[in-house]
């Protein structure tokens with residue numbers, strides 16, 4: 001493989017202090033290994049954006065960014081990405097809207113991305129596009145005559161045809177995904193849903209257990225590549241953070257109470273209102289825990305300009321206030337609710353200090369916090385993970401207590417079980433999860449994807465991936481049958 005160009009909506013510049021999210025951590029890990037370019041939006045809006053991308057080079061990575069116009073950004077990002085695609089892909093048809101001008105802005109931002117990326121490409125480059133913001137980009141790059149391999153990875157769930165068909169132009173969206181050489185999903189369910197949409201849209205007939213589809217002579221392969229965490233880094237960070245001042249102060253402040261933790265971007269897909277309600281039910285049903293546990297919910301704000309996000313923020317503030325008002329004592333607050341970011345290391349220290357983690361999204365592509373919690377634990381005395389089956393991570397983390405996030409009673413019971421689980425059972429459950437998280441770490445994720453995309457093993461040696469589109473180390477070079485070729 002020559003040079004890797006990763007493209008995502010937003011990139012994390014090294015000079016910025018913002019903590020990178022799950023996507024950014026994965027892209028950075030891949031680029032650090034292979035070297036290359038990371039292209040995306042700078043995070044700035046500007047009425048007169050520069051004609052050329054701004055490029056910053058750090059070690060073996062070139063960070064190339066562009067600004068967007070404010071009105072275009074609003075319709076593209078707050079509108080089509082986060083009020084149309086995000087709710088629909090997370091099975092929230094009630095929160096979804098479709099506005100033609102937002103769809104048009106989505107297309108024009110993708111066209112801008114394509115034009116700007118073409119200024120950076122060199123012969124032999126390999127392109128890897130990330131996430132729902134940029135679905136049309138593969139087709140647009142082909143129209144501009146990019147001939148190398150183009151892969152696409154969807155970080156969020158892919159909905160079944162019965163949900164996606166609510167989108168007026170869903171056929172166009174599915175067809176756009178078929179312009180990539182390789183499309184990666186987080187889970188088998190997402191892959192099957194994608195194929196259901198290909199069939200429903202009448203684009204192709206898909207054989208059972210198919211791993212590729214051919215439309216108009218162009219073949220697209222599709223596979224499952226569950227994203228992981230940098231296991232060794234998380235483990236080391238968590239261990240080191242235990243002697244950090246901020247982690248020590250948090251532990252001291254518990255005065256021996258057991259810590260229950262939740263860490264999620266503030267998003268309605270993360271099941272936070274359901275979680276708060278379940279915690280309240282837990283305090284009612286098992287009153288012996290009052291004054292004995294502390295629930296720390298860390299929820300940094302995201303997408304604050306979208307109405308659904310300001311609404312959920314308000315609901316959570318009210319719930320936390322009401323629950324604390326109802327149960328708190330002069331020396332005990334049941335819920336500590338924080339909207340701020342922490343360094344990754346500090347966060348890993350908090351996870352290590354927790355006896356229980358609540359990872360209970362109502363829908364999530366993967367959920368890296370679940371895997372980070374496992375990696376951060378002390379294997380000799382591990383905490384218990386309570387995990388929603390609606391998170392992609394539930395497939396791999398069978399040692400967790402699985403509970404439906406809408407089932408308040410089940411959640412309360414799971415909390416009681418977790419807090420009283422004998423050490424031996426905690427160790428056994430943790431061991432299963434530790435193996436899964438270690439085996440399929442972040443290097444395995446990008447390694448298998450890029451190997452399947454390029455046919456070359458230039459990335460860390462990985463065994464053949466059982467869930468991936470094609471297996472085996474050597475493969476013929478991909479056919480590149482895009483529109484421009």
Ligand code: ADQ
Pocket residue numbers: 019020021022023025155156227263264265298299300340341342343344347364365366367368369372
């Ligand atoms: P997200 O929805 O952002 O990602 P997640 O997978 O949980 O969700 O990743 C969040 C990351 O941000 C974690 O690494 C976490 O440690 C970090 N983080 C969270 N709160 C933080 C805080 N307050 N301070 C610092 N860091 C914080 C999307 C999809 C997921 C998918 C990922 C990766 O929605 O389903 O797992 O992409 O593919």
